[in-house]
Amino acid sequence: MVQKWTGKSRSNNFFQALLKFFVKYGGRYTAYFILYLVAAFYTCLPSIRKNAGYYVKRRFKSKAFENLRHIYKLNFTFGKILIDRAAFGLRGEIEIISPQEDKQLCKDLLAKGKGLIIITAHCGCWQMAMSSFDFMEGEKFVVYHQTKEDIDKHAHELSGKKAPVNFIEPSGFDGGAIEIMSALEKKGIVCMMGDRTFGGKENSVETDFLGGKIQVPFSIYRIAGALNSPIAVIFFPYCGKGRVDSFIAKTFYVQDKGKNPQNYIPEAQTFTNSLSDFIQKYPHQFFNYFDMWN
Numbered sequence: 001m002v003q004k005w006t007g008k009s010r011s012n013n014f015f016q017a018l019l020k021f022f023v024k025y026g027g028r029y030t031a032y033f034i035l036y037l038v039a040a041f042y043t044c045l046p047s048i049r050k051n052a053g054y055y056v057k058r059r060f061k062s063k064a065f066e067n068l069r070h071i072y073k074l075n076f077t078f079g080k081i082l083i084d085r086a087a088f089g090l091r092g093e094i095e096i097i098s099p100q101e102d103k104q105l106c107k108d109l110l111a112k113g114k115g116l117i118i119i120t121a122h123c124g125c126w127q128m129a130m131s132s133f134d135f136m137e138g139e140k141f142v143v144y145h146q147t148k149e150d151i152d153k154h155a156h157e158l159s160g161k162k163a164p165v166n167f168i169e170p171s172g173f174d175g176g177a178i179e180i181m182s183a184l185e186k187k188g189i190v191c192m193m194g195d196r197t198f199g200g201k202e203n204s205v206e207t208d209f210l211g212g213k214i215q216v217p218f219s220i221y222r223i224a225g226a227l228n229s230p231i232a233v234i235f236f237p238y239c240g241k242g243r244v245d246s247f248i249a250k251t252f253y254v255q256d257k258g259k260n261p262q263n264y265i266p267e268a269q270t271f272t273n274s275l276s277d278f279i280q281k282y283p284h285q286f287f288n289y290f291d292m293w294n
Contacts, residue, residue, distance in 0.1 A: 019079075023086045028242060031083045039076040043068065048075070051289040058210040058293070059283055073284045081238050085127050088242075096132040096236075098246040103135050105248060109230040110136055115184030117224055117231045121195040121275050123286045124236040125244045129191060132236070132246045140165040141183045143176055143192035165191075170198045175219055184229045192220055194233070194271045195288060205265050207272040212293040214272070221267040225254035231267075233274045237282050249274040 015038055022031040042048050052071045060070050088094040110116045116136075120126050133140060142165045168183070168190070170176040175198060183190050197204040197215050204215035224231050233250040250270060257263035279286045 020086055024090050028087045035079045039079050042075050043072040054291045077284045078287050081125050084242050094242050096244045098132055102248045114229040115187050116189045117229050118191040119194040119233050122288050125238050129236050139188040141168050141190045143168045143170050145170050184227050205261050205268050207269045209272050214292045216268050218261045218264040218268055221254050221264040225256040233271055235278050
């Protein structure tokens with residue numbers, strides 16, 4: 001099996017409830033204050049240090065003490081993002097900034113009538129990603145797998161409002177391909193993660209990332225080629241105090257190259273290269289707490 005991530009939340013119900021309480025009744029900054037202790041607690045856990053260390057050691061290549069500091073900053077940034085997501089759901093407090101030229105580019109791609117595929121990763125504020133696409137017409141879909149171990153609440157769940165997107169479950173026999181194609185054929189917008197595989201090796205291809213090889217999904221590129229749907233790689237860096245930026249890292253089309261997964265390695269590598277550029281600029285905003293490398 002290629003899949004090494006479990007979907008298990010890194011926090012627990014107690015800390016989730018604690019931060020939610022402080023966000024609701026004390027505001028974002030009260031929760032930030034409590035977060036200093038919560039982040040320190042998680043940094044002391046051997047399992048967190050181990051799982052975060054896979055990325056930290058490759059990205060920073062520093063000594064043990066420095067690695068510990070980076071893991072703390074990673075945990076602290078992740079906690080602030082979760083707090084801001086709660087503030088968005090409970091209090092409506094969020095500011096998502098998208099460059100006007102990026103908005104127009106998305107509109108132009110969508111106007112081609114082939115739908116739009118948005119590929120992002122588990123970095124920055126990916127949980128609030130679709131909240132920045134209100135300017136585009138059409139149904140919005142997110143390819144998302146949630147297990148019973150994933151206790152993190154989405155903003156709409158905290159607010160009690162209807163989800164602004166439709167969810168496509170990738171655990172079916174076709175990985176959600178039929179639903180994805182149907183959404184694109186209806187000129188919809190499909191958002192998915194390009195940095196985690198679901199299932200076995202047959203669902204992935206190998207790309208270069210941080211000096212090693214990782215497995216990433218390829219089927220979305222095959223679908224894009226078959227339907228001539230444009231792809232936009234978009235990231236959402238956290239910029240502090242309830243502010244999220246949104247920027248397009250890359251846009252491209254895919255040629256229909258048949259069924260062989262290896263034919264789509266160049267497109268998968270294009271995504272991975274964009275992710276590498278992101279973490280060079282935002283090194284403490286990559287949240288894959290597992291060993292991605294072979």
